[in-house]
Structures are given as C-alpha cells and as structure tokens.
Amino acid sequence: MLSDVALFFCIIVVGTAGELCVSRAMKTVGEAKEFMPHAWLGAIARAFGIRWMWIGFAMMAIAYFALLGMLARANVSFVIPVTALSYVVGAIGGRWFLGEQVTHRRWIGISLVCIGVAMVYLGKG
Amino acid sequence: MKVAADLRLKTYLLILMLVCFGPIGDLLMSKGMRQIGTAASWAPSALLHYGALVFTSPLVWLGTLAMIGFFISYTTVLSWADYSYVQPASALTYGIVALLGKYILGERVAPLRWTGIVIVCIGVMIIGHTSPSTTVPLDENKQPTTEEVNAL
Numbered sequence: 277m278l279s280d281v282a283l284f285f286c287i288i289v290v291g292t293a294g295e296l297c298v299s300r301a302m303k304t305v306g307e308a309k310e311f312m313p314h315a316w317l318g319a320i321a322r323a324f325g326i327r328w329m330w331i332g333f334a335m336m337a338i339a340y341f342a343l344l345g346m347l348a349r350a351n352v353s354f355v356i357p358v359t360a361l362s363y364v365v366g367a368i369g370g371r372w373f374l375g376e377q378v379t380h381r382r383w384i385g386i387s388l389v390c391i392g393v394a395m396v397y398l399g400k401g
Numbered sequence: 402m403k404v405a406a407d408l409r410l411k412t413y414l415l416i417l418m419l420v421c422f423g424p425i426g427d428l429l430m431s432k433g434m435r436q437i438g439t440a441a442s443w444a445p446s447a448l449l450h451y452g453a454l455v456f457t458s459p460l461v462w463l464g465t466l467a468m469i470g471f472f473i474s475y476t477t478v479l480s481w482a483d484y485s486y487v488q489p490a491s492a493l494t495y496g497i498v499a500l501l502g503k504y505i506l507g508e509r510v511a512p513l514r515w516t517g518i519v520i521v522c523i524g525v526m527i528i529g530h531t532s533p534s535t536t537v538p539l540d541e542n543k544q545p546t547t548e549e550v551n552a553l
Contacts, residue, residue, distance in 0.1 A: 292488075298476060299484040303536065307481035311411055316477040323476070363489050370485030377535035378485050381527060388524030389489040395517025396495045399510075 283346045284358060291339025292365040296373050297332030303374065304328070357394035364390060405532075408481065412533040415478035419471050420493040426467030428501055433460030482533045489528050492521050 301323040308319040323329045346355050363386050370376040378386075437458060440451040455461055478487055496518045502508040 295488065296484055299479040302476055302480040305480055308477055311414075313473070316473055319480050320473065320476050323480075363492070366488040367485040370483055370488075374484055375536050376483040376485050377532075379531055382485060382531045385524045385527035385529075385531070386485070386489050388527065389492045389521050390524075392517045392519070392521030392524055393492055393495060395520060396499070396514050397517075399513030399515075399517055 280346070280349070283342045283349075286342030287339050287346060287355075287359050288362050288365055290335050290342070292362045292369055293373075294332045294335030294337075294339060295366070296369045297328045297335060298323075299332075299370075300374060301326040301329035301332065353397050356397040360390045360393040360397075363393075409533055412478060412482045412486075413529075415474045415482075416487065416490050416493070418474040419478065419491055420497055422467045422471035422474060423491075423494050424497045424501055426464050426471055427498075428505070429460050429464030429467060431464075433458045433464055436460065483535055486528060486531065486533050490525050493525055495521055 302319065304326050305319050305322045308315045343355070343359075367378050367383065367386050371378045434455075437451070437454045441447045475487070475491070499510050499514060499518055503510050
C-alpha cells in the first residue's frame with residue numbers, strides 16, 4: 277500500500293514537476309518568434325543550456341519508471357484514472373512555480389478534463 | 402489585439418500538432434513492434450538480429466519521427482503558453498486515440514469512453530477560452546499587470 281502511494285506520488289507529483297521544470301526552462305529561453313521548425317529547434321537547443329531542463333528530464337524519467345512499476349502491479353484502468361490528478365497538480369504548480377494566472381474558468385475546464393480522462397479509462401474494458 | 406490573435410492561433414496550431422503526433426507515434430511504434438514480435442532468445446546473436454529488425458522497420462522509424470514531432474511541438478508551445486493551459490489541452494489526445502482505434506484498428510469504443518472524451522473536449526474548450534499566456538518571460542522577473550493580461 278505504502279509503495280503504491282510512493283509510486284503514484286512519483287507519477288503524479290514528480291512527473292508533473294518535471295514538466296513544469298521543462299516549461300520553466302522554455303519560458304526562460306523565451307518565445308520562439310518565428311513560426312518555423314528551425315526557430316523551434318533553436319529554442320529547444322538553448323533550453324538545454326538551462327539546468328531546469330535537465331532537472332525536468334531527470335524527474336520525468338523517474339515518473340516514467342514509476343509508471344512502468346505501477347502498471348506491473350495494477351490494471352491500466354485503475355492506474356491512469358488516478359494519474360488524471362496530474363492536471364490538478366499541473367495547475368497548482370503552474371500558478372505557484374511559473375506565476376500563471378489560473379482563473380476560475382480554467383479550473384472548471386481542468387476539472388472536466390480530469391473527470392473525462394478518468395471516464396475514458398474506466399470505459400476501456 | 403492582432404498580437405493576441407496571432408499568439409492564440411499559433412498556440413492552437415502547435416497543440417493540434419502535438420495531439421496528432423503523440424497518438425500517431427504511439428500507434429506506429431506499437432504496430433511496428435508487434436510486427437517484429439519478441440526476441441527469439443537472450444543470446445547475443447539473437448539480440449543483434451532483433452536490434453537490426455527494430456532499426457530497419459519503417460514503422461518504427463515513422464513512429465520515432467512522430468514522437469520527435471510531439472516533443473518539439475510540446476516544448477516549443479511551452480516557450481510562450483501557460484503550462485496550465487497546454488497540459489489539459491493536450492488531453493485531446495484521448496479523442497484522437499479513440500478515433501484512430503475505431504477507424505484504423507477497427508476497435509469498439511465503449512459509450513462510457515465516448516462520454517469521457519466529450520467531457521474532455523468540453524473542458525478543453527473552456528480552457529481554450531482563457532488566455533493562452535498569462536506570464537511575461539521569466540528572465541524579466543516580474544508578474545504581468547492586470548492590463549497586460551486583459552490585453553491578451
């Protein structure tokens with residue numbers, strides 16, 4: 277039970293925190309002004325010079341292995357609906373770590389996405 | 402206002418790219434790997450042969466390209482758009498997966514699943530009506546003013 281909680285923590289919190297770190301690195305690089313693939317690749321390459329990018333990838337790797345571990349222990353129809361909580365963690369993290377303005381409207385949308393994702397997986401069987 | 406409209410348009414385009422590239426990559430990789438099957442044994446020669454099969458599979462290469470496309474579009478859109486906007490919007494992937502499953506793989510999609518997908522889409526539409534970007538570049542180290550946010 278305790279190890280299940282630890283694995284879910286890694287998937288939901290550590291995984292989302294990793295994406296938030298990658299997002300922070302990309303925000304530090306700044307908007308890719310030109311809407312062209314070479315400009316996008318340039319922005320990503322510059323982001324690799326920022327430590328948040330590497331921290332983010334390390335955390336995402338931990339979350340990936342935790343997901344594999346959890347899938348080996350439980351059904352996907354149980355694991356994925358629980359991981360839909362990542363959207364809530366993402367919104368809290370976006371507000372706290374990236375200074376985003378998460379309005380009531382956005383919260384309503386995020387809640388619906390969480391419920392919808394959980395239903396998608398519950399309906400898989 | 403034009404800048405805000407351009408920002409919204411390019412955000413939509415990149416989210417569209419990532420929700421298409423992600424599931425297409427998964428589908429191609431899974432088809433490619435199923436075609437190849439598992440390694441005959443753990444013997445080095447069998448593993449070498451298996452590796453050669455994986456690396457010469459067009460489906461695996463196309464899947465890898467689609468996944469690279471997903472990674473590029475996801476990280477690029479995060480260079481300006483809010484994470485709390487992009488992350489839930491990327492849940493549209495579930496709709497694409499169901500459509501691919503139904504029309505390409507001929508899978509049956511349960512009604513509960515369709516209901517979930519419709520709820521995800523409504524949620525994403527609501528999020529889509531918020532501003533894609535509510536922060537200023539982090540290196541400027543300041544919060545946007547209410548006027549700046551309203552202008553978006």
